[in-house]
Amino acid sequence: MRGVSGTLVGIAWDIWRAERGGPEGIARRQQARLAELVGFARSASPYYRHLYRDVPDDVADVRQLPPVGKRELMENFDDWVTDPHITLAKLKSELLSDLTQLGRSYRGQYLVVTTSGTTGEPAVLVHDRTSWVVVNLVVRIRERRTLVRRAEVRTFLRRGLRAAALVAGGGHFAGVVLTESARRRAPAIARRVRVFSVLRPLPELVAELNAFNPTILYGYPSAMTQLAAEQQAGRLRIRPVLAISSGENLSAAGRADIEASLGCRVTDRYLSSEVPALTSRCRLGSFHVNADWYILEPVDANYQPVPAGVTSHTVLVTHLVNRVQPIIRYDLGDRVTFAASPCLCGSPFPAVKIEGRAGDLVSFAAPDGRAVTVLPLALGTVIEETPGVRRFQAIRTGPRTLRLRLETEDGADREHVQTAVEERLGSFFADQGTATIDVEHSDEPPRADRSGKFRQVWSA
Numbered sequence: 467m468r469g470v471s472g473t474l475v476g477i478a479w480d481i482w483r484a485e486r487g488g489p490e491g492i493a494r495r496q497q498a499r500l501a502e503l504v505g506f507a508r509s510a511s512p513y514y515r516h517l518y519r520d521v522p523d524d525v526a527d528v529r530q531l532p533p534v535g536k537r538e539l540m541e542n543f544d545d546w547v548t549d550p551h552i553t554l555a556k557l558k559s560e561l562l563s564d565l566t567q568l569g570r571s572y573r574g575q576y577l578v579v580t581t582s583g584t585t586g587e588p589a590v591l592v593h594d595r596t597s598w599v600v601v602n603l604v605v606r607i608r609e610r611r612t613l614v615r616r617a618e619v620r621t622f623l624r625r626g627l628r629a630a631a632l633v634a635g636g637g638h639f640a641g642v643v644l645t646e647s648a649r650r651r652a653p654a655i656a657r658r659v660r661v662f663s664v665l666r667p668l669p670e671l672v673a674e675l676n677a678f679n680p681t682i683l684y685g686y687p688s689a690m691t692q693l694a695a696e697q698q699a700g701r702l703r704i705r706p707v708l709a710i711s712s713g714e715n716l717s718a719a720g721r722a723d724i725e726a727s728l729g730c731r732v733t734d735r736y737l738s739s740e741v742p743a744l745t746s747r748c749r750l751g752s753f754h755v756n757a758d759w760y761i762l763e764p765v766d767a768n769y770q771p772v773p774a775g776v777t778s779h780t781v782l783v784t785h786l787v788n789r790v791q792p793i794i795r796y797d798l799g800d801r802v803t804f805a806a807s808p809c810l811c812g813s814p815f816p817a818v819k820i821e822g823r824a825g826d827l828v829s830f831a832a833p834d835g836r837a838v839t840v841l842p843l844a845l846g847t848v849i850e851e852t853p854g855v856r857r858f859q860a861i862r863t864g865p866r867t868l869r870l871r872l873e874t875e876d877g878a879d880r881e882h883v884q885t886a887v888e889e890r891l892g893s894f895f896a897d898q899g900t901a902t903i904d905v906e907h908s909d910e911p912p913r914a915d916r917s918g919k920f921r922q923v924w925s926a
């Protein structure tokens with residue numbers, strides 16, 4: 467099967483075979499699916515028909531196509547989608563404004579999610595049935611040995627499977643839509659899986675988790691970090707077997723902290739609402755792009771290709787399956803590095819490292835006024851590793867100013883911690899070659915945004 471109109475078994479078989487066919491087989495699938503997708507988008511999406519008016523009929527290389535961005539797609543939403551029954555206005559009034567509809571399929575066949583909008587306008591994403599079939603099968607087949615380990619399965623059999631989804635309530639975000647959709651399909655799942663909104667007051671969340679006693683946690687790592695602190699303080703008393711983080715970057719320090727406090731393994735996933743099964747994690751911990759179903763192109767700021775081993779400015783993704791809302795060379799905003807040599811696990815799929823989001827890059831002024839770009843992860847680590855800091859947020863408010871929201875450890879002297887952070891930041895900025903940066907301490911505590919994401923470093 468080359469196309470995407472196959473049966474469940476046909477798709478599963480193809481996912482299995484692609485893994486064994488090597489890079490050539492993957493490239494062949496990619497090309498055949500791309501040609502079909504572009505042909506379909508041209509005939510059924512007025513937006514793409516217009517966009518591709520000067521593109522030759524036969525597209526052999528994805529780079530012949532112009533990139534697209536979230537903003538212009540959302541502005542042309544009704545022309546973008548290929549089912550004329552779907553309009554943004556109807557989606558908003560019939561589904562998105564109603565939280566009792568969470569996880570319900572729209573018009574009996576579509577799953578609809580919205581993104582958080584941390585980098586501007588939220589996107590509304592519509593997935594058709596085949597798109598979800600592929601997602602479910604790819605996860606089951608390609609992560610059959612890595613997502614849950616054999617010893618963990620035995621523990622689940624003994625202690626029961628109870629999964630707590632740590633996601634944001636109050637909107638049709640992917641984590642909650644997927645969980646509720648699974649609950650609607652099967653009563654057995656409904657009893658075992660529960661959504662916990664990370665936007666609720668922490669004491670309530672802790673009390674409910676204690677009562678539910680989950681064996682699996684999944685969702686935002688920032689929420690897990692918060693729970694790790696609660697567990698250390700003795701207020702939270704859960705014994706999860708596995709924590710699956712997604713939706714945000716998980717730092718090595720963050721992972722170690724969660725593992726030590728909650729006493730379970732932490733694994734993470736790299737995917738997005740636009741491309742829900744973009745990568746699978748191998749036994750060595752690398753993310754491999756599922757390149758038979760999704761094309762991921764690392765590019766520079768001018769959308770020119772970036773070679774393996776070099777960190778991209780952003781990435782363009784193409785979803786080779788979803789027909790109702792074609793995603794073709796869509797700017798995802800993530801900065802990634804493709805591995806320059808094959809992963810030792812033997813997978814034919816390219817391995818990729820996630821470095822953060824393009825929108826997160828922060829720049830400060832050098833003494834001569836030039837801009838110096840600073841890696842948010844590095845800046846965050848300097849603050850995070852200062853003794854006494856429990857949580858923080860750093861907001862660049864100007865070329866020479868940084869505002870900090872600090873939460874200190876119990877018993878730590880706040881002023882002392884603030885001074886230590888300032889000193890460490892002073893030498894960090896000096897090393898980076900910036901002018902003197904004024905650090906102002908905010909009275910506000912660190913907090914999550916509306917979607918439940920907890921960003922650590924950004925530009926105001």
Ligand SMILES: [Zn+2]
Nearest residue numbers: 748752809811
């Ligand atoms: Zn690997």
